[in-house]
Amino acid sequence: MRSGAGVTSARGTIRRIMRERRRAVPPAARIGAADGLAAELLAHPLAPGARVAGYWAADGEIALHAWQLRLPREVVYCLPVVHEDGRLRFAPWRAGEAVEANRYGIPEPVVAPEALLDPSALDLIVVPLVGFDARCHRLGMGGGWYDRSFAFRHLQPAPPRLVGAAFAFQQVAGELPSEDWDVQLDAVCTDQSTLTRPT
Ligand SMILES: Nc1nc2c(c(=O)[nH]1)N(C=O)[C@@H](CNc1ccc(C(=O)N[C@@H](CCC(=O)O)C(=O)O)cc1)CN2
Ligand SMILES: Nc1ncnc2c1ncn2[C@@H]1O[C@H](COP(=O)(O)OP(=O)(O)OP(=O)(O)O)[C@@H](O)[C@H]1O
Numbered sequence: 001m002r003s004g005a006g007v008t009s010a011r012g013t014i015r016r017i018m019r020e021r022r023r024a025v026p027p028a029a030r031i032g033a034a035d036g037l038a039a040e041l042l043a044h045p046l047a048p049g050a051r052v053a054g055y056w057a058a059d060g061e062i063a064l065h066a067w068q069l070r071l072p073r074e075v076v077y078c079l080p081v082v083h084e085d086g087r088l089r090f091a092p093w094r095a096g097e098a099v100e101a102n103r104y105g106i107p108e109p110v111v112a113p114e115a116l117l118d119p120s121a122l123d124l125i126v127v128p129l130v131g132f133d134a135r136c137h138r139l140g141m142g143g144g145w146y147d148r149s150f151a152f153r154h155l156q157p158a159p160p161r162l163v164g165a166a167f168a169f170q171q172v173a174g175e176l177p178s179e180d181w182d183v184q185l186d187a188v189c190t191d192q193s194t195l196t197r198p199t
Contacts, residue, residue, distance in 0.1 A: 010177045014139060018131045018170055022060035033167055036191035038066035048074040050123040053090045055080055058106045061128050062167050081108045088149040089116035119149040122160040129164045133176045136185040136197035138164055150183045164188035
């Protein structure tokens with residue numbers, strides 16, 4: 001069902017409020033939150049050579065560096081790259097390698113097109129989000145990037161596993177208004193705990 005104006009504006013209102021709250025987290029609290037999130041994310045088992053995607057935190061998003069630095073050495077860490085076809089690609093990236101701002105001002109690795117991985121080539125994607133609910137439904141920035149890139153997960157189970165990352169306060173009371181195209185997350189990790197999608 002297509003959303004009516006009411007549903008659309010509910011999503012818009014939640015986005016505005018949650019983005020403000022995210023940006024308002026003081027620096028000291030961010031450090032502790034990133035450590036707490038890393039501990040939750042590291043509980044997800046990864047095979048040697050696994051490809052995992054994170055994100056470059058922007059707009060007050062909870063940071064992933066504490067997790068990235070503690071990943072097993074054999075794991076390939078990637079960052080999302082916005083592609084003109086509307087689906088994300090993922091670029092292997094290590095701290096110190098070149099990045100360039102994308103159209104949203106978010107840094108992306110500078111890599112040859114052949115080095116880019118398709119969304120389906122990953123084992124675990126840590127997904128940025130603005131809000132989430134107890135069903136592991138996600139509200140993002142509104143670009144539809146993760147929904148388009150992982151639409152194939154409507155038809156097939158994990159892998160790739162989709163795990164949202166957020167501050168605990170980004171959980172909304174009740175259920176997020178959802179759309180047909182929303183891809184559910186398999187779990188959401190926060191600075192305090194992990195929520196697994198109800199089956
Ligand atoms: N850190 C991070 N990287 C990410 C995402 C994300 O949510 N967080 N994305 C998740 O999809 C993709 C990029 N999608 C985005 C969609 C909208 C906006 C955004 O800031 N929109 C602004 C207006 C931006 C502009 O056009 O200048 C806004 O809504 O205020 C940013 C990223 C891929 N990389
Ligand atoms: N599978 C899909 N196929 C085509 N268009 C899609 C698909 N998924 C999402 N979209 C488009 O993306 C737009 C934004 O979707 P939505 O508001 O759910 O984004 P979001 O999940 O909050 O954003 P993001 O993933 O970038 O953080 C929708 O208006 C829709 O037109």
